[in-house]
Amino acid sequence: MDSRYPIGTFEHTGEITAAQREQWIQDIAELPERAREAVKGLSExxxxxxxxxxxWMLKxxxxxxxxxxxxxxxxxxxxLTEDTPTIRPxxxxxxxxxxxxxxxxxxxSLQILDALHRRWVALLQTLSDEDYAKQFYHPGSQETTRLDYNLGVYSWHGRHHVAHITSLRKRLGI
Structure with a gap:
């Protein structure tokens, strides 16, 4: 296993279905508790x-x-509110x-994740197919990204970093 990518890299090709989006929203909803559980009982x-x-350090x-x-x-x-905005890297x-x-x-930061993810999930659950097709432009990568794809990236991102913590705990037996 590559310790940089304990769950692999994010990959998704083809159409993103409503069922796939629902799974990714669920992952985002569960992240705050998963992060909290991953660090539970760890000393400074x-x-x-x-x-x-x-x-990086776990903190x-x-x-x-x-x-x-x-x-x-x-x-x-x-x-959602602008026409393919250029985001700030x-x-x-x-x-x-x-x-x-x-x-x-x-x-x-755990409290931020709790509140942010509640609000983010509330927004995500109201979006239409047309909303998920909206895009932003990232000047660093020079790529335009659809919101449905970015949803998948952040589903993976949360699980990826929780796995950094849990895999270290497993390796060290803590």
Whole structure:
């Protein structure tokens, strides 16, 4: 197993069905509890362990989830209210090195995930097929992304980072 991608990379080709979207929405709905469960009982010392050699500390992973998913919801809202907007990229590596990501209690980001995901899921459940076909443009990758595809990316993203934590716990027996 590649410790960078414990559940593999995100891949989806072909049509995205309503059933697939429902599964991805369910994954997004479950992420806050899965993240909370993944770090349950870990000490501050354990939260400061990197999930792999050269990787982020576990606490940085939790803070990154909050940062990334806030950005994603904003991208959804921009695409829903503008015609193929150009989104604002951010440097996730540099954000992860800021003091709040390195030092702040993870409970703050877990609370953000709880509230953000409740609101995000409420929005996602109201979108039509036409809404999911809306897109945004990412100037960094120079790609235009449909919202239904991005939903899948963030379903995977949450599971991917929870697996970073749970796979380290399994390897260390903690």
């Amino acid at each position: 010392e354990q939260l400061s362990l990197p999930y792999r050699e050269g990787g 940085q992973v939790i803070h990154h989830l909050a940062d990334s998913h806030m950005n994603s919801m904003i991208r959804f809202k921009l695409a 951010y440097d996730e590596e540099r954000w992860a090195e800021l003091n709040d990501s390195r030092d702040l209690d993870i409970e703050f």
